Amino acid sequence: MEFTFHDSDQLKDFFENNKLVFEGILLSEAVYVKDKIDEILHIGNIDLVNNAKKLVVYIIDEKDEDLKHFAKLEGIAWAQHSIEISFKLEWVQAIRRTIWTFIEEYNDLKKNSLGIEEFFHLEREINNRVDEFLNTFFINYTIYKDSLIKEQKELVENLSVPIIPIDSAICILPLIGDLDLHRVEIINEKVLDQISHLRIQHLIMDLSGVATMKGETIAELKKVIDGISMMGCETVITGLRKEIVREMTNVGIQFNRQTKTLGTLQQALNEYFVH
Known part of the structure; x- marks a missing residue:
């Protein structure tokens, strides 16, 4: 060139x-x-x-x-x-x-x-x-x-903790898939933030999509529920599977008295919106 x-x-x-x-x-x-x-x-x-x-x-x-x-x-x-x-x-x-x-x-x-x-x-x-x-x-x-x-x-974390408002006081938290310590930590952070932000009075936590949980994970989830109660919000647990209940009884974990348990999400919806 x-x-x-x-x-x-x-x-x-x-x-x-x-x-x-x-x-x-x-x-x-x-x-x-x-x-x-x-x-x-x-x-x-x-x-x-x-x-x-x-x-x-x-x-x-x-x-x-x-x-x-x-x-x-x-x-x-x-x-x-x-x-x-x-x-x-x-x-x-x-x-x-x-x-x-x-x-x-x-x-x-x-x-x-x-x-x-x-x-x-x-x-x-x-x-x-x-x-x-x-x-x-x-x-x-x-x-x-x-x-x-x-x-x-x-984005993934927000999708893994899908808090769905039903009305001004009630929200549903449907949990699906594996629950490990990391995800429970995310749930703790997101849920407490939303309770404070939305002033939620009743949180329906549906666990029908969670097949199993280890004892240490259940213990951490119980701490989350205790924290929810301390903020003046009632937790309603629905859909607990027998495998999780068996693990809870084996390790001696019980929810606090303020926590209500119902068999299905539909029961909770009927109780809070029909009666």
């Missing part, structure tokens, strides 16, 4: 006047990513080639704050669209190699005008900025992914 060069060109002028050459060298360096350019553009509206040119401008012009802001936006965008970060790493390293190919060519055309000190200063400045871009990119990529995981975890 033939470079455009004028004796008066500064390094940034040289890059600006040879954008097409830069693009060609970059694509030849990015062996695996170049076949993914259109796919990444389609998935996340991320234009790798133009973004590479923008990054080079920030590096050459020493626009450090713009570079970090750009890296942050890139990190979030790649995380939002779950694009493989291995592609980003290869792409940025290809950009780094292309920049140094340009600097070498520029220095040759300038008849080796760069002295040793100037060269090492340039090397430090450019590589530090490329590294800064990568660090900022990966930090923001990770932060976004972590926040997404946290949101998904909170």
Whole structure:
């Protein structure tokens, strides 16, 4: 590829006047990513080639704050669209190699005008900025992914404790699936918050969907029920299976006197809404 060069060109002028050459060298360096350019553009509206040119401008012009802001936006965008970060790493390293190919060519055309000190200063400045871009990119990529995981975890936790208001004073908590110590801890946190927030007076806790519980889990659930009573809310337990009742009697666990037990959820609904 033939470079455009004028004796008066500064390094940034040289890059600006040879954008097409830069693009060609970059694509030849990015062996695996170049076949993914259109796919990444389609998935996340991320234009790798133009973004590479923008990054080079920030590096050459020493626009450090713009570079970090750009890296942050890139990190979030790649995380939002779950694009493989291995592609980003290869792409940025290809950009780094292309920049140094340009600097070498520029220095040759300038008849080796760069002295040793100037060269090492340039090397430090450019590589530090490329590294800064990568660090900022990966930090923001990770932060976004972590926040997404946290949101998904909170969603799952809320779904695992589905408190359903029936009227202003009564709610139903239908529990389904395995109950372990972690889930009981979530129930404790969510239920007490909702009792305080909604001013629930009666909580119907339906356990018909829970097949078994270990003794230690039952003991922790009893603590939750005791806490509910302390907040002035009556707990009505429905649907206790024989396996859970047998485990309770084996380990000597009993609910407090304020806790009512009924055979089915329908019985509880009939009692509270019919009579």
